[in-house]
Amino acid sequence: MKKNLFYTFIIFLGIMLFPFSIKAAPVGLNFSVAPSEEQYTAKGYFDFQTQANQVTNLTVNLTNTSSKKITVHIEKLNALTDSNGNITYVSKKAVKDSKLLDQTRLAKKYLKGPNQVILAAKESKKVTFTYHAPKNIHDGQVVGGLNFYENSGNSSDNYSSSDKSFKITNRVTRMIAIVANYQPLQAKLTVGKAFLTSDSANPLINIKMKNTVAQMGHDLRFSYTLKNNDGKTLYHQKFTAAKTGTPFAPVSSWVQQINWPLKTYREGTYHLTLHVKTASPAQSVTKNYTLKVKNKDVSAFQKASGTKNVAKTNWGLIIAVIVLAILVIALIITNIRMYQKNRKS
Known part of the structure; x- marks a missing residue:
């Protein structure tokens, strides 16, 4: 009887704590990417001098390190300042509590190049992007970035569960900053x-x-x-x-x-x-x-x-717990009666 009670408790605990299972897949980059020109490789990002109407080539070495064909996607990014006072790179013009005061300094619109690159297993390619300096900027800096990632709705880079409504998509990225320098100024x-x-x-x-x-x-x-x-x-x-x-x-x-x-x-x-x-x-x-x-x-x-009880009562969860408790109690009572019946016989 003790064993039956123990197994009943384990079943009940399992139902309460594990209503669905999540299958996690290892997440990592299937590619490497870095500036190809020697003047940029030491820094790991593009930092160059430019002037109005000038076009600058930005070439990267992109390598598939896996044994399967992959598609690498590329986003052009703007540079804002985050709530910790550091540069953050985003595809939007502004985010909550952060924006550029001069919209002509949004780097994304001056960056041209492919949005995706297909690589065979172990293949390497030189991929060139360009920065097109606008005619109306003569001083300061324009800062942005290129964001490289591999992502698919049904790839092994996603966490998923038996519940189709529950999915966490993971996107591992590699970002390369771009700093276009004009006549220097001083931050204020x-x-x-x-x-x-x-x-x-x-x-x-x-x-x-x-x-x-x-x-x-x-x-x-x-x-x-x-x-x-x-x-x-x-x-x-x-x-x-x-x-x-x-x-x-x-x-x-x-x-x-x-x-x-x-x-x-x-x-x-x-x-x-x-x-x-x-x-x-x-x-x-x-x-x-x-x-x-x-x-x-x-x-x-x-x-x-949550330091004060202000949450709304979740009646659905309460009812479910009560029903499960009743079922467990009923199972225990049944086991007790069977045990007593066996002893009499």
Whole structure:
């Protein structure tokens, strides 16, 4: 009888924890790609001087490292600045909280070349793209990239399950940056307003920032102090170590995010002193902010983080659990009766 009860419990546990199975396939690149010209191979990306109306060839060595035929897709990308103050490469003109201030600096429209390349097993090809410098840009930089990937709706690069409505598509990519240099300028960082967002598991302090010049800036670093309304220091963050060569995009605006540094998120008035430094060129900016956490902000955080029971009741799941529990109890009772009957006989 003990064995029957044990097996019953295992069956019940399996039903509850594993309603469907996921088959995972190994994910990796089936190809290699790198700039073919010697002047670019050391850096691993294209960094070149240009001028108005000039066309520059950008050639890569693309190699199929697998034993099957593959199709490599290529996206042309623009460069924006993400919420950590680093360059991010996207196919869109803008993303949430980040955009270019000068739309003529969108690199994607100046990049020409194939959208896909078919490679036989172990085949290598030289593939040439071109950058067409527009007639109306004479200084600064245009920054973008080429994104290479292999992806198929039914390839082994996807996770799938027995439930056809459930699929996770994985796309492993290799990105090569492109920096078109005109007459050099100097980046100029401006630091704007601050605001809080509370509807996430971690509240965020958001700082509006801009690089108003069409030249990359480098090594963006922060130091800040958070005080309560009585002037008591609640948290102090020293400058982090310099990030070697990490740039933010030319002529771009973004929202820099800082995690709420305190263990609790309470209603009240807080004072933030923010120090910002950059290199190449060296800049230093200090800003003071007043941040007000309202009762509705605390409620939004509690809802998003699950620290307060604000979720709607899932009656479907509750009923399913009750039905399964009844079935398990019925099975246990049946086993007990069979055991008692066997003992009497």
